Amino acid sequence: MKIIGKLLKILGKIVLTLLAFLFVCILLYFGKLKFEELQAHREIKAVQVEMKPLSAEYIPENISILSIGEAAHGCKEMQELKLSVFKEMVEKRGFTAFALEADYGECAEINRYIQGGEGSAEEMVQKFAFPIYHTKEMAELISWMREWNASAPEEKKVRFYGFDMQDPEGSYAFLKEYSLSHKLTSEEEFSKNLDCIKGENFSLNEKNAGEVIAFLDSLKEKVEKNPEEAQKETGNTADEQEGIDKQAFKENLDFLMELNTVRQAAETWLSKENSSVLRDQDMEENVKKILEIEQKIGSGKLVISAHNGHIQKENPIYNSMGVLLTKDFGEAYYAIGTDVWKVTDNIKVLGEAKRTVQSFVSVDPLAAQARFAKGKQYALYFSSITDKKSKVYQLIHTPMEMLQLGEGYSFLLRFLPNSYRVKGAPVQRYDSMIYLYEGNPIELLEEK
Numbered sequence: 001m002k003i004i005g006k007l008l009k010i011l012g013k014i015v016l017t018l019l020a021f022l023f024v025c026i027l028l029y030f031g032k033l034k035f036e037e038l039q040a041h042r043e044i045k046a047v048q049v050e051m052k053p054l055s056a057e058y059i060p061e062n063i064s065i066l067s068i069g070e071a072a073h074g075c076k077e078m079q080e081l082k083l084s085v086f087k088e089m090v091e092k093r094g095f096t097a098f099a100l101e102a103d104y105g106e107c108a109e110i111n112r113y114i115q116g117g118e119g120s121a122e123e124m125v126q127k128f129a130f131p132i133y134h135t136k137e138m139a140e141l142i143s144w145m146r147e148w149n150a151s152a153p154e155e156k157k158v159r160f161y162g163f164d165m166q167d168p169e170g171s172y173a174f175l176k177e178y179s180l181s182h183k184l185t186s187e188e189e190f191s192k193n194l195d196c197i198k199g200e201n202f203s204l205n206e207k208n209a210g211e212v213i214a215f216l217d218s219l220k221e222k223v224e225k226n227p228e229e230a231q232k233e234t235g236n237t238a239d240e241q242e243g244i245d246k247q248a249f250k251e252n253l254d255f256l257m258e259l260n261t262v263r264q265a266a267e268t269w270l271s272k273e274n275s276s277v278l279r280d281q282d283m284e285e286n287v288k289k290i291l292e293i294e295q296k297i298g299s300g301k302l303v304i305s306a307h308n309g310h311i312q313k314e315n316p317i318y319n320s321m322g323v324l325l326t327k328d329f330g331e332a333y334y335a336i337g338t339d340v341w342k343v344t345d346n347i348k349v350l351g352e353a354k355r356t357v358q359s360f361v362s363v364d365p366l367a368a369q370a371r372f373a374k375g376k377q378y379a380l381y382f383s384s385i386t387d388k389k390s391k392v393y394q395l396i397h398t399p400m401e402m403l404q405l406g407e408g409y410s411f412l413l414r415f416l417p418n419s420y421r422v423k424g425a426p427v428q429r430y431d432s433m434i435y436l437y438e439g440n441p442i443e444l445l446e447e448k
Contacts, residue, residue, distance in 0.1 A: 040363040040401070041341075046391035047369040051378040054084055054434060056092040058381040063334040064301055065291060065325060066095070069308035069430070071339050071362070072405040073130075074346035074355075075439040077377075078338055079137035083144055085336065086303045090148065090158060096298035098145070099161040099290050101283070101306035102128055104261045105171030107162030108254045114145045114160050121146070126447045129167035131355070132346075132407070134444045159298065163286035165264040166279070169199045175219075175262070178255045184222050189215075197262060209269035216263045220256065253293055261286065277318050280310060284324040308404055309422075311335050312429040336379075337430035339402050341367040343439035350408040357441045360413075360420055362403035366395065370437035381432040396427045 052058055059066070068085045070078040082098075089095040100107060106127045113119050121139040128134060142160070149157045172194065179185050193215035196203045204212065264282045271278050287304055294300050304311070311322040313335050325333045344359045370376050385393050404422040413420055426433055 040365045041368045042365070043372070044365065044369055044391065044395070047366060047380075047395070048372055050380055050385060050392045051369075051373050052381060052384075053374075054081075054088060054379050056088045058379070058384065058432070059089075059093075059334060060331070060383075061093070062332060064332045065287065065304060065329060066302070066334045067304045067306065067311035067322065067325075067336065069306065069311040069335065069337045071308050071337075071403040072343050072345045072347075072360075072439065073132045073307060073407055074442050075340065075343050076135075076137060076442050077340070077436055077439050079135060079141075079442060081338065081434060082305050083137070083141040085305075086141070087144065089301070089303055090156075093301065094156070094299050095158075095301040095303055096156065097159045097161060097290065097294045097302045098141075099163050099287060099302060099304045100133075101164050101310065102130060102133065102162040103164050103167045103170050104162045104254075104286065105168065105174060105258045107160055108174065108258065109170065110142060111160040114142060114149060114158070116146075116149070122445060125445060127170065129170060131444055132442065134447075135442045136445065137442070139445070155298075157298075159294070161290045162261075163283050163290060163304065164279075165261040165268075165282055165286070168197045168204070168262040168265040169202055171258040171262050172198050174254065175258055178251065179219060182223075184219050194262075197265075204266060204269065206269040209266040212266045213263055213270075216259050216266070220259050223252070223255065250297070257286070257289060257293075260289070274318070280319070280321040281324065283310065284321045284328075287321070287325065288328070307406070308337050308402075308429075309406075312337065313431070314424070314428045316424075334432075335430045337402075337426065337433045338436070339364045339367045339433060340436040340439040341370060342437070343403065343405070344441050345405060345439070346441035346444070347405070347409045348407045350410045355444075356409055358409055358413075360403065360405060360417075362421060363401045363417075364403065364435075365400060366426065366433070367403075367435045367437065370435045373435075373437075376437035377434065379432055379434045380426075382427045383431065397425050399423050399425050402426070 066085070066089060068081055070081075072078060086095070086098050106129060109127050110124045113121075113124050121143040124142050125134050125138045128138075145158050145160060152158070175194065176187075176190055179190055180187055193212060195201055196208050196212065268275060268278060273281075283306075287302070291300065291302050294302055306321065309315070310320055312320065313322050313326045313333075315323050322333075322335055326335075339362055341364065342359060342361050344357060346355055346357055348355050366380065370378055380392075380396065382396055385396060387393055401421045401423055403420065405420045
């Protein structure tokens with residue numbers, strides 16, 4: 001018994017020593033994080049000289065695709081930037097299209113409202129499959145586009161697109177109506193093949209994806225082999241017929257794009273490619289197709305909006321959308337990244353349907369300087385910072401921590417800040433950046 005008692009005492013001392021060691025390690029770890037935060041928060045007067053407002057005058061004129069990123073999906077101010085950037089490019093550079101990290105089908109329905117359709121902007125934001133867009137800020141973007149079109153000449157009217165493919169349910173109703181009205185298939189055949197993407201019955205999977213793709217391809221082949229003209233009704237004036245023809249042309253474009261994005265959604269079940277890699281490849285393909293549409297019916301100039309991780313021009317992990325657009329368009333693609341010193345974010349709980357509001361710090365020293373800017377927000381346009389000896393030039397060419405917060409919260413993020421930060425030189429990832437000092441959470445609108 002004495003031996004057992006001694007062993008227990010020794011074991012107790014070992015456990016206490018290990019616990020004390022662990023406690024010291026935790027203190028040192030969080031102390032290091034706090035020290036890094038304090039270091040990054042120091043004032044850098046040289047940055048204040050380079051601070052600029054958001055303005056098209058600092059952006060090159062030879063671009064056809066301008067992207068605005070967001071460091072966090074659930075940040076109110078970053079959603080406001082969508083409208084600020086788009087409005088600037090429409091009014092001063094003649095851009096005529098906005099495309100969002102959302103499915104083409106749901107955005108096409110919103111675009112019909114923007115072109116004068118029925119409903120309200122608040123009703124339209126409920127069309128988005130991503131709840132992060134069910135906000136007042138997105139409703140304001142949609143409202144502004146509709147109001148602009150009310151007085152703009154035809155050649156300056158703006159359109160709203162989506163380039164994602166993760167939620168094909170939004171395309172079901174339009175694909176069905178178009179297919180049946182153009183006699184491309186029967187209602188029975190359509191339901192047999194595509195009811196699997198119908199909202200309440202959604203059941204697209206690896207077992208039926210091949211059949212879905214084959215059916216979509218058959219519809220596309222029929223449309224491309226027999227392009228139908230709009231029905232010419234007797235008694236139409238030339239202007240009336242022109243309007244009918246334009247409407248038919250746009251519906252045909254929407255139909256082909258929605259076929260394509262639903263096909264992409266089905267392909268994800270069959271492809272051996274990494275899902276993130278495949279998604280960004282598909283998004284880049286869709287952006288290119290949207291640009292082709294705009295080259296036919298608009299200015300051929302497009303603003304796109306997505307998470308920073310998708311729009312950045314360099315990605316050390318894989319070829320994301322922005323990397324691919326840079327390869328294909330060169331200087332005609334312009335990327336504006338965003339960062340914030342501290343964000344209180346409305347974020348989805350990992351593995352659950354509910355959302356939570358949590359705060360995060362980026363430790364980006366350039367975002368920290370936003371506290372000295374007007375409205376605690378400013379922009380740096382990297383091409384105008386050319387003095388290699390200057391402090392700011394050296395900073396933007398030096399790898400630093402930047403916020404890159406996704407849609408999935410776990411308490412483990414508190415212990416692993418590198419899981420929501422990315423390290424890189426700003427100038428290598430973006431052409432310019434907009435910095436905020438503080439970001440507030442989006443508030444989701446209730447569906448009426």
